[in-house]
Amino acid sequence: DTEVTQTPKHLVMGMTNKKSLKCEQHMGHRAMYWYKQKAKKPPELMFVYSYEKLSINESVPSRFSPECPNSSLLNLHLHALQPEDSALYLCASSQVGGGTYTDTQYFGPGTRLTVL
Amino acid sequence: AQKITQTQPGMFVQEKEAVTLDCTYDTSDQSYGLFWYKQPSSGEMIFLIYQGSYDEQNATEGRYSLNFQKARKSANLVISASQLGDSAMYFCAMEGNQGGKLIFGQGTELSVKP
Numbered sequence: 001d002t003e004v005t006q007t008p009k010h011l012v013m014g015m016t017n018k019k020s021l022k023c024e025q026h027m028g029h030r031a032m033y034w035y036k037q038k039a040k041k042p043p044e045l046m047f048v049y050s051y052e053k054l055s056i057n058e059s060v061p062s063r064f065s066p067e068c069p070n071s072s073l074l075n076l077h078l079h080a081l082q083p084e085d086s087a088l089y090l091c092a093s094s095q096v097g098g099g100t101y102t103d104t105q106y107f108g109p110g111t112r113l114t115v116l
Numbered sequence: 117a118q119k120i121t122q123t124q125p126g127m128f129v130q131e132k133e134a135v136t137l138d139c140t141y142d143t144s145d146q147s148y149g150l151f152w153y154k155q156p157s158s159g160e161m162i163f164l165i166y167q168g169s170y171d172e173q174n175a176t177e178g179r180y181s182l183n184f185q186k187a188r189k190s191a192n193l194v195i196s197a198s199q200l201g202d203s204a205m206y207f208c209a210m211e212g213n214q215g216g217k218l219i220f221g222q223g224t225e226l227s228v229k230p
Contacts, residue, residue, distance in 0.1 A: 031216060033216070040205075040223070040225075041222070041223075042207055042220035042221065042222060042223055043161070043207075043218075043220060045218070048217075050216065055216065056216060056217065088159050090159075090161060092161075094216070097216040100216075101145075101147050101148050101149040101168070101169070101211045101212055101213065102149055102166075102168055103211070103216070104149075104151065104163055105151075105163070105218060106163055107153075107160060107161035107162075107163070108160070109159060109160040110159040110160060110161075112159065
């Protein structure tokens, strides 16, 4: 069973809506990640938090706003999205982050987002 | 620049047979880790197996083994005794010394036939 949980499982939103995706991990990890994945493609990294500080932002549009309230929780706030933002959003966590090449990332089940 | 190449977009295997999924990588880092993930149609990325660049033995985890050939820069996944539940997309990934970035290949879609 995954120890990374994500809510909601599915989300449908209009282009003017504001919504949030939530992620929680119960493994005591200090790094958390957001990925975006289109069908039949590999995940694309969006953001990395390490020790609750944003360490990587892969030039993601400002309509996506991450938040890490504590080391167990990660949110992704969504506002004024476009239909092309429809995708599977995956959260992951790892022990320390920061380029430790032995650091395995464990993923949650994802949120399937549809923007109308 | 780091790169992962998976040359098999789709593969079929008969149930109970073994199958090898190919992965080659390119990196200038001396220290790196190689990972395989399974993604069923439900969407969750499931970690399968890890191989470090300094590990001399090939990694094994149950029915999964990683055939690591450092000189050839390959890290093929071998699944023994395939099961219907193995039908999924499989991603090879690498992490070097670049601050937590996993570099993924394009994936191989495996279908197990009864």
